[in-house]
Amino acid sequence: MIITIARTFGSGGRQVGELLAQKLGISCYDHNLLSEAARQSGINEDFFRRMDEHANNHPITGGLFGMRFPFLSGSGTTDQSLDANTLFQIQSDTIRTIADREEAIFIGRCADYVLRERTDCLKVFIFANADDCVKRVVNRLQVDEEQAAILIEKTNKQRSKFYNYFSSKTWGKASTYDIAVNTSLLGIEATAESLAVLARQLKAKAIQR
Amino acid sequence: MANQNIPTALGTEPIGKLLRKYAIPAIIAMTAQSLYNMVDSIFIGQGVGPLAISGLAITFPLMNLAGAFGSLVGVGASTLISVKLGQKDYATARQVLGNVLILNVVIGLLFTLVMLGFIEPVLTFFGASSETMPYARDYMEIILIGNMVTHIYLGLNAVLRAAGHPTASMNATIIAVVLNTLLDPLFIYVFHLGIRGAAIATILAQIIALLWQLKFFTKGNQLLCITRDIFRVSRRIISGIIKIGMSPFLMNLASCFVVTLINNGLKNNGGDLAIGAFGIVNRVSFLFLMIVMGLNQGMQPIAGYNFGAMKIDRVKHVFRLTVVAATIVTTTGFIIGEFTPRLITRIFTNDAELLQLSVYGMRVVMCVFPIVGAQIVIANFFQSIGMAQKSIFLSLTRQLLFLIPGLIILPQFFGITGVWMSMPASDMAACIISTIMIIRLFVKWKRHPESIAQAQL
Secondary structure, eight states: OEEEEEEOTTSOHHHHHHHHHHHHTOEEESTHHHHHHHHHHOOOHHHHHHHTTOSOSOHHHHHHHOOOOOOOSSSSOOTTSSSHHHHHHHHHHHHHHHHHHSOEEEESTTHHHHTTTOSSEEEEEEEOOHHHHHHHHHHHHTOOHHHHHHHHHHHHHHHHHHHHHHHSSOTTOGGGSSEEEEHHHHHHHHHHHHHHHHHHHHHHHHHHO | OTTSSOOGGGGTSOHHHHHHHHHHHHHHHHHHHHHHHHHHHHHHHHHTOHHHHHHHHHTHHHHHHHHHHHHHHHHHHHHHHHHHHHTTOHHHHHHHHHHHHHHHHHHHHHHHHHHHHTHHHHHHHTTOOTTTHHHHHHHHHHHHHTHHHHHHHHHHHHHHHHTTOHHHHHHHHHHHHHHHHHHHHIIIIISOOHHHHHHHHHHHHHHHHHHHHHHHHHSTTSTTOOOGGGOOOOHHHHHHHHHHHHHHHHHHHHHHHHHHHHHHHHHHHHOHHHHHHHHHHHHHHHHHHHHHHHHHHHHHHHHHHHHHTTOHHHHHHHHHHHHHHHHHHHHHHHHHHHHSHHHHHHHHOOOHHHHHHHHHHHHHHTTTHHHHHHHHHHHHHHHHTTOHHHHHHHHHIIIIITHHHHHHHHHHHHTHHHHHHHHHHHHHHHHHHHHHHHHHHHHHHHHOGGGTTTOOO
């Protein structure tokens, strides 16, 4: 059983993932995925952290012109430089290795796309009402409400760019996932519980087959 | 597959061995590419005449412009395809390929129609006179008609490389070079088609190379098989391709602009044959620069991986080794250009005036060549460790930022010598800047090792 959780910033998606992992007795990979990728590839973890969920690693120029910069050196591709594409490739290989090895929950990082071939994968999208997201961000990061709103918009935009670039699908669109849940409806705990019920049902069905 | 499972051997095997392994195929491909251009110049110079070489050189900026549109599609496409192939997402990779072909046809066709419609004013803008216009027009008309073939051929070559068939992509280039070399004399000397013959040979060679490439795209068992269903236009894919391709597009556009300045500077200060001289000098110096670019391609994965693994000694080692190798290459170019320029120029022409102009031009242009190798390697080094902005800045200094003011100012005082001089002057200035930047980087690494991982990627 593999569960992937895509989430909007401040929706509590990560907490849902962690709770769900506890309930199901499996591990949840969020930032620790990066350490694992670093261990497997030999590349320093800081580089993974820098590009984490960014499709574009040149914020200034990329932001200005909306361009990415694989420089023309005659080769046409930069697939072997230390850039976002390479690091994403390594990170996805890590996700697949973990999924082959154990039952797990993956937060973000295009995991649903990376694991799209698997039949035992539940793809979840988690979001929440805008004011709940702001409240959560204000609490977690000690910023005021205005800053929180800006941060939310920025991060969601980044995540969507990252996802759409690497998957050629649309981040947050219902048909991209198996289920989309608004945590404002039931709260974190109950959302995790319902997802756990769903996950157990799916697993039972898979075993029957 | 191009970038799947970064080989950890990059972090352990001897640097020299790795560099040879990665650089040699790239060098062969690059050399073949520059020979391709050279062959046309040689047969046109020997078989058609000195003014025809000028006519050919006038088309360089237009070729750059066509190449700009080619890279707009090709670079983005191969990057996207290699990302998709790395994810084993063959369906999307094939859809990217379908969209690439659509884009190639549409852009290639539009380019051909617009340029053919305005061929005379365009060529005049790029430096044609009433003497050289017939040659430039005759050559360019054929090249423009075949433009779509060229785009698809180059585009598929980039895709082949990205799809993990670097040898096939190299072979396609070699096929085109060999055929062009065989067909050029046939059309020029046997059929007496003049400069048109050279253009026909070029396009025909590309058509055959393209047909050969297609065998990798038409067999059902190939990952990137072309079938009807992949020709669905996807806005996301097209915008992805264009976004990635925009910077190489602009770089090529810039070089189109620079060559136009050079051509016009030479024409105004030295007449039509001076442009032909640039055509020859450019072909010769390019051969050496392309070898350096091949070396760079070999350095890229090694420097990139070891930088990521924080094996800074190995990063510096591969950098030093590449700089030394590149310097040997450009120094060889320097020796040939400075001490045997007449011998080299003789390959292209026997015309006394053109010979004299080319020999002089070559001596001036290549006078700082030994340091150029290091400059190009440094610019590329920043790219391979993920500092793309610095890398772009550095290559712009040499090819644009210092060159344009030189081309505008120096001829006012030194005439034609000023046009030639602006090239080594800009090489020199760019080299100083790059050296300062690389030393600062290495000093920073030494003083603050903790800064390495925090580098702004």
